[in-house]
Amino acid sequence: MTSEQPHRPNDPPRDPDLPRSQPASSRRRRRAAAAGRVAAARAEPIETEPGANGPDGAARLDQAGIEGTGGDEGSGDETAFYRFSAFLGLAAAAVLAAAVVTYSTAGSLTKQTVALLIVAAVLATLYITPRAGELAAVLRTRPARQGGNVTIASVAFIGLLIVINWLANRHSPQWDLTALRKYSLAPQTVQILDGLTQDVKVTAFFPSRQEDSFTRGTKDLLRLYARRSPHIKLEFIDPEVNPGAAQQFGIKSYPITIFQQGDRKEQTTGLTEQDFTSALLKVTRPTQKKVYFLQGHQERDPDSAQPNGYNSAAQALKREGYVVDKLSLLATGNRVPDDAAAVIIAGLRAPLLDPEKQALEDYLNNRGGHLLVLAEPRTDLDGLNDLLAKWYVKVDDDIVIDPGRSYPGDPLTPAPIPQTGHRISSSLPDLLLPGARSVTILPGAGAEFAIAPLLKSTDRAWGETDFSGAPAKYDEGVDVKGPVTFAVAINQSEPTPTFSPGVTPTPTPAAGESKPKGRLVVVGNAEFASNTYFGQVLGNSDFFVNSVDWLTEEESLISIRAQPQEEPPIVLTSQSSVLVLYTTVFFIPLAVLLAGGIVWWQRR
Numbered sequence: 001m002t003s004e005q006p007h008r009p010n011d012p013p014r015d016p017d018l019p020r021s022q023p024a025s026s027r028r029r030r031r032a033a034a035a036g037r038v039a040a041a042r043a044e045p046i047e048t049e050p051g052a053n054g055p056d057g058a059a060r061l062d063q064a065g066i067e068g069t070g071g072d073e074g075s076g077d078e079t080a081f082y083r084f085s086a087f088l089g090l091a092a093a094a095v096l097a098a099a100v101v102t103y104s105t106a107g108s109l110t111k112q113t114v115a116l117l118i119v120a121a122v123l124a125t126l127y128i129t130p131r132a133g134e135l136a137a138v139l140r141t142r143p144a145r146q147g148g149n150v151t152i153a154s155v156a157f158i159g160l161l162i163v164i165n166w167l168a169n170r171h172s173p174q175w176d177l178t179a180l181r182k183y184s185l186a187p188q189t190v191q192i193l194d195g196l197t198q199d200v201k202v203t204a205f206f207p208s209r210q211e212d213s214f215t216r217g218t219k220d221l222l223r224l225y226a227r228r229s230p231h232i233k234l235e236f237i238d239p240e241v242n243p244g245a246a247q248q249f250g251i252k253s254y255p256i257t258i259f260q261q262g263d264r265k266e267q268t269t270g271l272t273e274q275d276f277t278s279a280l281l282k283v284t285r286p287t288q289k290k291v292y293f294l295q296g297h298q299e300r301d302p303d304s305a306q307p308n309g310y311n312s313a314a315q316a317l318k319r320e321g322y323v324v325d326k327l328s329l330l331a332t333g334n335r336v337p338d339d340a341a342a343v344i345i346a347g348l349r350a351p352l353l354d355p356e357k358q359a360l361e362d363y364l365n366n367r368g369g370h371l372l373v374l375a376e377p378r379t380d381l382d383g384l385n386d387l388l389a390k391w392y393v394k395v396d397d398d399i400v401i402d403p404g405r406s407y408p409g410d411p412l413t414p415a416p417i418p419q420t421g422h423r424i425s426s427s428l429p430d431l432l433l434p435g436a437r438s439v440t441i442l443p444g445a446g447a448e449f450a451i452a453p454l455l456k457s458t459d460r461a462w463g464e465t466d467f468s469g470a471p472a473k474y475d476e477g478v479d480v481k482g483p484v485t486f487a488v489a490i491n492q493s494e495p496t497p498t499f500s501p502g503v504t505p506t507p508t509p510a511a512g513e514s515k516p517k518g519r520l521v522v523v524g525n526a527e528f529a530s531n532t533y534f535g536q537v538l539g540n541s542d543f544f545v546n547s548v549d550w551l552t553e554e555e556s557l558i559s560i561r562a563q564p565q566e567e568p569p570i571v572l573t574s575q576s577s578v579l580v581l582y583t584t585v586f587f588i589p590l591a592v593l594l595a596g597g598i599v600w601w602q603r604r
Contacts, residue, residue: 070550092123185224187427188278188557192284193229195556200283201233201260202226205251208238215255218271222257225276259283278319281557286323289552291343292327298349300374300526302326308527310346312534316545320557329356336363341552342370346383347526348355349376352383361387368492368516370551378467379433391490391520392445396438398463400484400524401472405458407432408577416455416486418539423558424489424521424546425454431539437524438463438484450493454521455486455543487523487543489550521547 099116103109128135138144156462185193204222206215223388239246239254248259258267259279267281270274282288293302293310302314302324314324327336327343334355336343343363352360364387365367373388375381375395386396402414414436418428433455441451463480464472474481527533529544549557 095120110155196231205254214465290323300346334359348375394441402461422452429539430535433525450491490520544596
């Protein structure tokens with residue numbers, strides 16, 4: 001029993017002769033009958049015109065048959081070429097792939113690559129020609145038009161990216177957000193590059209087979225040199241791909257970088273900014289100045305790699321382009337060599353002999369010499385202080401204690417405050433002077449001497465003079481009251497003529513008659529430049545090398561130098577330690593509690 005369905009208003013009218021409900025078999029029979037009527041209609045013969053069965057009709061049929069036969073032959077030729085062009089399309093794709101491989105291998109657009117591209121274009125044209133109608137019909141469809149718009153927009157966007165990438169390569173701004181400026185050139189390197197007036201060719205031999213992240217970083221570092229100065233002409237050569245170039249330069253091991261300017265050439269196997277800047281300095285400076293370390297009085301040894309040795313300091317001077325040598329005045333006939341750009345007295349422990357003291361006085365006062373004095377604690381410097389007194393300075397017999405600014409837990413290792421009034425110390429980072437003595441500027445220095453303090457202590461410091469082992473404390477009138485001076489720089493200049501009544505005026509030297517002017521740097525500490533502290537504390541190495549640069553009148557080299565890639569240890573002064581303690585333990589927790597209390601009070 002079937003239930004009748006109600007008639008909806010929008011339903012078509014039902015045939016009254018048909019029952020209200022028909023089974024599925026009846027519907028299938030009706031569809032089959034309709035299909036049969038359509039097939040019968042298609043099978044009916046085509047009516048011909050009157051007389052078509054006569055001779056004229058036969059002729060017309062024969063002519064039509066001939067024309068039809070000819071059309072079938074043309075259609076067959078077109079179908080054969082259409083099928084053949086499909087193989088031409090595959091050949092075009094293969095030739096285009098071969099062109100891409102050839103370009104990638106050669107690295108440039110060679111004649112072979114151009115020829116392959118032309119052949120691929122011809123084959124592609126033969127493939128498209130028989131399909132021109134199909135392509136035209138497809139392009140006229142609505143999806144094709146929409147796809148064309150999308151394609152045009154995509155091509156425009158890709159073109160914009162290419163232009164932006166090209167501009168970024170030509171003018172690429174960089175921001176180094178690291179704390180130690182790892183991905184930026186050091187100020188000294190920038191200063192040297194900006195001062196170049198002639199081209200320097202830099203040839204770097206780096207094998208691509210052994211390239212790793214460190215090598216890629218080194219290449220990027222050299223590119224920073226070339227980007228900074230247009231006078232740097234950089235070229236990378238793979239010695240395995242181009243062995244002829246390696247043989248031309250006599251390269252037997254790599255990686256190696258060669259700096260050339262004119263006939264001068266300097267090569268380095270190092271991969272750090274220190275190595276590259278050192279090689280650049282050596283190749284761009286026409287002459288190398290010589291720095292002597294005085295020996296024979298138990299001074300620090302520039303060749304010693306022991307913790308108290310000065311090998312690290314000597315190597316730093318060599319990277320600056322100096323020639324480092326030892327000096328024994330007894331061996332040179334008590335005369336400082338004429339090629340001495342500066343003499344360093346590092347930690348003198350035995351007294352100077354009178355002829356040696358006279359030789360240093362003659363070098364400093366009469367020959368315009370340059371002297372760097374680094375004093376050891378608790379050593380007799382009477383003979384040396386006699387020499388320094390003529391320059392209105394002396395090294396006190398004490399040890400500075402600075403509770404206000406020192407290495408944490410060790411007030412005998414003060415962290416002095418660099419003074420901004422001199423080129424040597426104007427841009428120094430923090431440094432440490434373990435076991436330092438104070439340096440006193442004597443009164444009475446006239447205009448002939450320009451004396452500038454370089455390093456000072458805090459007000460809480462003092463120079464302890466009691467070495468009996470008793471607890472250290474400041475004794476009024478006995479100890480040196482802070483702030484004390486650790487280092488001074490003195491520059492000798494022309495004396496100012498005097499015009500006091502009754503006094504004979506000081507004659508002004510005629511042109512060409514003025515004697516060379518000396519320079520002197522005195523530091524109440526020698527341990528800061530030892531191997532133990534030289535590379536560990538950033539400011540120590542800069543202070544030492546800056547002092548030598550100023551003494552040798554190479555002020556253009558005074559700056560903050562590139563540091564090794566290793567992370568240096570964090571050196572906290574006592575003030576910094578207290579600040580960290582109070583900030584992390586008190587201030588931050590109190591701020592959180594205060595913010596919570598304010599929120600609670602507002603919601604209450």
